[in-house]
Amino acid sequence: MIHSFKLDNGLRVVFEKINYVKSVSIGLWVGAGSTFENDENNGVSHFIEHMLFKGTKNRSASQIAEEIDGIGGQINAFTSKESTCFYSKVTAEKFEVSMEILSDMIFNSIISEESIHKEKKVIEEEIKMYDDSPEEFAHDLLSKIAFQNKPLSMPILGRKETLENINRKVITDYLEKRYTGPNTVISIVGNVEPSLVEKTVKKYFNGFPSSNGFKDKDIKYEFSRKIKGVNKDIEQLHFCLGTEGFERDNKSYYTLNILNNILGGSMSSRLFQNIREKQGLVYSIYSFNSCYKETGLFGIYSAINTESVEKSTNLIKKEIEKIKNGDIRKHEFDRARSQMKGNYILSLENTSSRMTILGRRELLYNETITPESIIDKIENVKYEDVMNSINYIFDSKKYNIAYIGNLEKHKHVEKILNDF
Numbered sequence: 001m002i003h004s005f006k007l008d009n010g011l012r013v014v015f016e017k018i019n020y021v022k023s024v025s026i027g028l029w030v031g032a033g034s035t036f037e038n039d040e041n042n043g044v045s046h047f048i049e050h051m052l053f054k055g056t057k058n059r060s061a062s063q064i065a066e067e068i069d070g071i072g073g074q075i076n077a078f079t080s081k082e083s084t085c086f087y088s089k090v091t092a093e094k095f096e097v098s099m100e101i102l103s104d105m106i107f108n109s110i111i112s113e114e115s116i117h118k119e120k121k122v123i124e125e126e127i128k129m130y131d132d133s134p135e136e137f138a139h140d141l142l143s144k145i146a147f148q149n150k151p152l153s154m155p156i157l158g159r160k161e162t163l164e165n166i167n168r169k170v171i172t173d174y175l176e177k178r179y180t181g182p183n184t185v186i187s188i189v190g191n192v193e194p195s196l197v198e199k200t201v202k203k204y205f206n207g208f209p210s211s212n213g214f215k216d217k218d219i220k221y222e223f224s225r226k227i228k229g230v231n232k233d234i235e236q237l238h239f240c241l242g243t244e245g246f247e248r249d250n251k252s253y254y255t256l257n258i259l260n261n262i263l264g265g266s267m268s269s270r271l272f273q274n275i276r277e278k279q280g281l282v283y284s285i286y287s288f289n290s291c292y293k294e295t296g297l298f299g300i301y302s303a304i305n306t307e308s309v310e311k312s313t314n315l316i317k318k319e320i321e322k323i324k325n326g327d328i329r330k331h332e333f334d335r336a337r338s339q340m341k342g343n344y345i346l347s348l349e350n351t352s353s354r355m356t357i358l359g360r361r362e363l364l365y366n367e368t369i370t371p372e373s374i375i376d377k378i379e380n381v382k383y384e385d386v387m388n389s390i391n392y393i394f395d396s397k398k399y400n401i402a403y404i405g406n407l408e409k410h411k412h413v414e415k416i417l418n419d420f
Helices: 044-051 061-070 092-108 113-131 134-146 168-178 194-204 253-263 270-277 306-324 330-347 351-365 371-379 383-393 412-418
Strands: 002-006 012-017 023-030 074-079 084-091 184-190 226-231 236-244 282-291 296-305 400-405
Touching: 002 194, 012 194, 012 351, 023 092, 023 351, 044 074, 044 084, 044 113, 044 168, 061 074, 061 092, 074 092, 084 092, 084 351, 092 194, 113 134, 113 168, 134 226, 134 236, 134 296, 134 400, 184 351, 226 412, 236 306, 236 383, 253 270, 253 282, 253 296, 253 306, 253 330, 253 371, 253 383, 270 282, 270 296, 270 306, 296 306, 306 383, 306 412, 330 351, 330 371, 330 383, 400 412
Parallel strands: 012 184, 226 400
Antiparallel strands: 002 012, 023 084, 023 184, 074 084, 236 296, 236 400, 282 296
């Protein structure tokens, strides 16, 4: 059974007790990500994620790691475009210890100028690592052109030049604005009594301010056709096609995920089977569906042998055209829907996955939803729903194409992709 409550400061808590496990997964979710940044402080959400592990008034950075390791637990964090999550997994008997450490990091981090200076070097190396990954680079480039000059175009890590702008005042200002009760969710899944959850949350997390220091603006996104290539001395062409999808609370959310499974979201999908398995033209090819507050991005990625670009992209176009022409068989739809349902059910066997589902849903959708409700939503998607969404998704006037490769050596690539 899923329980939820709210503290007087606006902090929301969602909790699910599972009797048959001996662990507990905890996630502290904050509405802080790159979409809430600007050209001056881009990267600050991710920077704060790093800084809160660098020592508090009560613990050094090494002591944080040692205490968690000493109880056999795990602690980490990640930043996305719309949220930051600090998460921990420990044995149920160490639940309160883990909660105290998390609260110490959130409320008592020192954030010294010395640690800021050091962490800038670390994050610069992280940026270089992602820039050296052609797949990551292509996805970032796609976001940059598809969401041009809008918040979703901001890279999560920031850029080297914006890192220079981040100082202690920038960090503390951002913390004051976004690390607030109403903008934070704690999700907990595991073998812990509800009474202990409530008691522990109230004990350690009453320190959040009760009002937000910001008012987010609604952003209108409009898609138009844009193509951008970047020259890099690498062996393959890394290709990303992105077009307008649905915002995350759109009724067609599950419909589009099923379409994604059919096209390229699994090993049995058309792109994987017809271009990798049958033709042997690529190693990596898949489609993806990213949903955000105001819009969505549906896309295809592939790493292609530069000599096979024309043949590979023609096959991708052919699969898109077949789907646009209504060529989806009923058994394909049934298999994709069953796969989506099965993947979701399997994820429920992991307390960390359940914690993520609960926390993310509460933070981004402002709702607590049971697994049974999600399964019902998947099962209620009809074949006709998928067919009706196809022409909206595959509108070539909205295609954004990002690609990187050795363009100086293979000058034919630009014309091929401009004709896509």
